[in-house]
Amino acid sequence: MTLEADIALRQGNFMLDARFTAPDGITALFGPSGSGKSTLLSALAGLKAASGRITLNGASCGQIKPHRRGFGLVFQDARLFPHLTVRGNLAYASRRAPARFEIAEVAGFFDIANLLDRPVGNLSGGEKSRVALARALVAAPDFLLLDEPFAALDGARRRAFLQVLRTAHQRYRIPMLVVTHNIDDAAALASHLVALADGKVVAQGAFADVARRPDFQALLDRRDIGAVLPASALRSAKDEMVQGLWLRADHVLLAARRPEAISARNILEGRITGLRSEDDGSVLAELETQAGPLLARVTAEAARELKLASGKTAWAVIKAHAV
Amino acid sequence: MSPVEMQILATSFAVASRALLWSLPFAIAMAFFLSRPQMPGRIILDGLTHLPVILPPVLVGLVLLIVFGRRGPVGGLLDQMFGIHLAFTTAGAALATAVMTFPLLVRSIRLAFEATDARLLEAAAVLRAGPWDRFLSIALPLAGPGILAGTVTAFAAAMGEFGAVITFAAHIPGQTQTLPLAIYAVLQEPGGEAEAVRLALISFTVAMCGLVAAEFLQRRARKRLAG
Numbered sequence: 001m002t003l004e005a006d007i008a009l010r011q012g013n014f015m016l017d018a019r020f021t022a023p024d025g026i027t028a029l030f031g032p033s034g035s036g037k038s039t040l041l042s043a044l045a046g047l048k049a050a051s052g053r054i055t056l057n058g059a060s061c062g063q064i065k066p067h068r069r070g071f072g073l074v075f076q077d078a079r080l081f082p083h084l085t086v087r088g089n090l091a092y093a094s095r096r097a098p099a100r101f102e103i104a105e106v107a108g109f110f111d112i113a114n115l116l117d118r119p120v121g122n123l124s125g126g127e128k129s130r131v132a133l134a135r136a137l138v139a140a141p142d143f144l145l146l147d148e149p150f151a152a153l154d155g156a157r158r159r160a161f162l163q164v165l166r167t168a169h170q171r172y173r174i175p176m177l178v179v180t181h182n183i184d185d186a187a188a189l190a191s192h193l194v195a196l197a198d199g200k201v202v203a204q205g206a207f208a209d210v211a212r213r214p215d216f217q218a219l220l221d222r223r224d225i226g227a228v229l230p231a232s233a234l235r236s237a238k239d240e241m242v243q244g245l246w247l248r249a250d251h252v253l254l255a256a257r258r259p260e261a262i263s264a265r266n267i268l269e270g271r272i273t274g275l276r277s278e279d280d281g282s283v284l285a286e287l288e289t290q291a292g293p294l295l296a297r298v299t300a301e302a303a304r305e306l307k308l309a310s311g312k313t314a315w316a317v318i319k320a321h322a323v
Numbered sequence: 324m325s326p327v328e329m330q331i332l333a334t335s336f337a338v339a340s341r342a343l344l345w346s347l348p349f350a351i352a353m354a355f356f357l358s359r360p361q362m363p364g365r366i367i368l369d370g371l372t373h374l375p376v377i378l379p380p381v382l383v384g385l386v387l388l389i390v391f392g393r394r395g396p397v398g399g400l401l402d403q404m405f406g407i408h409l410a411f412t413t414a415g416a417a418l419a420t421a422v423m424t425f426p427l428l429v430r431s432i433r434l435a436f437e438a439t440d441a442r443l444l445e446a447a448a449v450l451r452a453g454p455w456d457r458f459l460s461i462a463l464p465l466a467g468p469g470i471l472a473g474t475v476t477a478f479a480a481a482m483g484e485f486g487a488v489i490t491f492a493a494h495i496p497g498q499t500q501t502l503p504l505a506i507y508a509v510l511q512e513p514g515g516e517a518e519a520v521r522l523a524l525i526s527f528t529v530a531m532c533g534l535v536a537a538e539f540l541q542r543r544a545r546k547r548l549a550g
Binding site for chain 2: 045046047065066067068071072073075077079081082083092093096097119135136139141
């Protein structure tokens with residue numbers, strides 16, 4: 001299932017004009033707040049009128065009413081129906097779905113089986129998010145849109161939810177477009193990346209390719225600048241099943257010789273492909289490793305002492321807490 | 324209560340419940356329509372709905388008499404086709420009451436619709452619920468307690484409708500003589516004050532019961548929806 005969109009809409013002074021493709025799999029829709037991510041999702045789902053073209057697997061669906069369009073949407077604020085129990089919410093979706101999911105099975109998968117008969121009013125934030133996601137899945141959408149579904153969660157609960165989301169994707173095989181402004185979440189979830197700024201798509205494509213583009217890096221906070229590595233390339237301190245890990249340049253140390261007797265768990269050998277002096281006096285070194293490109297931030301002084309130069313071999317040392 | 328008083332009370336209940344039964348579906352439809360901000364022609368309909376509040380009730384009764392009287396355009400048609408007479412009947416009293424309580428009913432139901440989260444309707448739409456489905460499965464149940472409370476209040480008010488009823492339906496004991504009409508009638512007789520006070524007390528008790536019931540229903544609903 002491939003989603004293609006080329007849509008425009010105006011909202012006061014804000015103009016959204018987005019053209020992108022989201023292939024099968026999980027695509028992250030990344031952008032700073034105010035870039036129009038939620039508006040774009042609403043337009044895709046048909047909740048906001050937009051001009052242009054939306055196709056699912058080549059079939060145009062931009063003119064179809066939201067309830068027949070085949071998009072599912074998980075809202076930031078869960079939007080569970082307060083007059084129904086958890087089971088009632090799931091059954092609401094199931095009754096109207098073209099394909100039936102066993103509610104008990106889905107509830108078991110999302111770890112909400114013991115909540116089924118509870119009213120939704122007194123669920124915790126994490127529980128609400130899981131119920132909202134389960135409800136959206138039970139509706140058996142052709143394509144699932146998620147609007148920062150973990151915005152209300154923090155720390156461990158957030159990571160747990162990311163996990164659930166990824167496993168759900170693999171298990172139920174529903175393609176997803178996930179809105180986030182958190183680069184870690186994006187890297188953990190998505191294989192494909194669409195970057196949005198000021199209502200326009202600035203970059204899109206395979207995650208790792210987009211992530212290294214300067215126009216994408218320009219969207220990031222200075223502290224967030226980094227690169228993505230496939231999770232399989234690293235020995236992670238947290239035993240999680242994620243797509244990739246976002247390694248901030250600030251969290252990567254560079255060594256000119258192979259480091260020994262060191263506590264860091266992950267050491268990657270690579271060749272320096274570029275050095276960029278930053279305004280603050282630091283140097284961003286781009287390193288090509290077997291696992292992919294990496295960015296490391298070093299001081300100008302250190303860069304001189306280590307005699308860093310393009311083409312030279314260096315070792316990237318990644319602290320465990322960074323992964 | 325004396326048998327006469329019982330009869331008056333029964334007439335009042337019959338008139339008020341028929342009035343509510345007829346106007347409720349229209350009131351719900353109108354209230355939902357008025358609660359949608361994007362609907363065109365909202366201001367005009369809102370004004371029309373509230374006309375009976377602003378017009379003198381006697382005038383409303385007169386208009387009903389002209390339109391629904393036996394020689395009126397609608398009344399004549401009803402007479403010829405179905406043999407239905409509205410003027411000076413219980414049904415007529417109910418019609419006059421329905422018209423008078425309609426604005427009150429619409430207003431409270433509209434508040435109930437406006438208090439329900441429109442974003443939940445969006446959520447239902449992306450779960451494949453069509454417009455009617457969304458209305459029946461989300462909007463109506465969420466507004467339900469408010470609708471019920473509004474109906475109970477309107478019922479209490481309907482029991483006390485006077486001007487339009489007496490103009491359109493007159494006061495015929497056993498048919499159109501409701502509580503306020505009876506109070507008015509006994510006041511016309513010398514020495515009727517004591518009976519008028521008795522009837523007023525009954526009227527007051529019924530109204531209070533209605534208001535308390537409405538408040539109770541609303542509180543219970545709030546608690547339920549808050550989880």
